Amino acid sequence: MADFDKNKNFTNEAEILKVLGHPIRLKIVAGLCTNECNVKHIWECLNLPQATVSQHLALLKNKGIIEGKRDGVEVHYSVVHPLARSLITALMAR
Numbered sequence: 001m002a003d004f005d006k007n008k009n010f011t012n013e014a015e016i017l018k019v020l021g022h023p024i025r026l027k028i029v030a031g032l033c034t035n036e037c038n039v040k041h042i043w044e045c046l047n048l049p050q051a052t053v054s055q056h057l058a059l060l061k062n063k064g065i066i067e068g069k070r071d072g073v074e075v076h077y078s079v080v081h082p083l084a085r086s087l088i089t090a091l092m093a094r
Contacts, residue, residue, distance in 0.1 A: 012083075015063060016081065016083050016087070019059060019065060020065075020084060020087060024048065024056050025056050025059070025060060026088075026091075027046060028042060028046070028056055028057065028060065028066075029060065029065060029066070029088055030092065032078055032079045033079050033089070036069075036078045037077060038075060038076050038077070039057065039075065042057070042077070063081075064081055065079065065080070065084045066079055066080060067080040
């Protein structure tokens with residue numbers, strides 16, 4: 001613990017962990033770490049209602065974990081937050 005920064009408050013890190021603390025959001029982010037996808041592809045892969053997936057995507061987007069890029073009428077999502085990407089990588093390595 002000698003190198004531990006006791007002045008760091010970990011607020012941002014705690015927010016990311018809180019958002020990723022839901023199994024559906026973890027699955028979404030894990031999938032988006034490997035492939036950019038649109039909403040339809042995500043809900044088909046997860047076998048969940050479109051509305052459910054859209055709610056989770058909105059929260060992930062609002063917290064800056066994912067980003068959507070418009071391609072015609074579709075929006076393709078990808079993971080843009082480095083901590084979220086690192087956490088998923090660590091989880092997948094176990």
